[in-house]
Amino acid sequence: MYSSELIKGTLKTIILKLLSDNDKMYGYEITHKVKELTGGKIQLTEGALYPTLHALEAQGILSTDVVNVGNRIRKYYSVTPNGKKVATEKVNEFSEFLDTMIFLLDLQPKLG
Amino acid sequence: MYSSELIKGTLKTIILKLLSDNDKMYGYEITHKVKELTGGKIQLTEGALYPTLHALEAQGILSTDVVNVGNRIRKYYSVTPNGKKVATEKVNEFSEFLDTMIFLLDLQPKLG
DNA sequence: AAAATATACATAATTTTCTTAGGTATATAA
């Protein structure tokens, strides 16, 4: 687990990237997908996730689809057509920011 | 300029990296160095910088040396022997975090 | 069958970190 300090400010970007690639996901699923993809190094907390999802929906970047699974509800989120631009911009901005930090801190990133 | 959201959480790492490489710098100098090195893309605000420097000093990670320059004071900060470990750890942790984010967001970082 | 864990949503109080806005003072350039 990284110190929470580092993860600050990346939550929206992570959410928007995952939802851009997966077309619909629900909150609980997002936390588990991120944990899985990062080998447990990034664990989103629900207290941070849900308010952010609500905010993105209120801004028209995400839309929701509530589904009943047995007797439980599940709230699927998707990126709206308008939100797609925002999602791309967020990821691009983060990418540039990373380049700047790599230069500034003189890092050698591991490439896939 | 990057949205301040992205820069959140990187301030300590930036300060500690610069001071690790330069052995002593003063606050005003740090802001200008970062601005110069990033082509204006990252601009530290004094309201964030000074309290952070004070906190790092209080934690024994930085030490200070106040110098008179004409009639003005200048407060030089250096990484303490103990702080060197912390500085290295911070930069290493950020480096790993970068790798994780590059993988998670499927990015192609620009290499030096 | 009972207890524990997993699924799945949510909010509210507090803490952390930063922004914004201000304050003090000297030195230099226009």
Added chain:
DNA sequence: TTATATACCTAAGAAAATTATGTATATTTT
């Protein structure tokens, strides 16, 4: 002489996260 640059600092407020709960159903373990 007026503006900009140098150089420090703090305090109020905003933003974003953590921590701690709360509700409820489903499944697995003992």
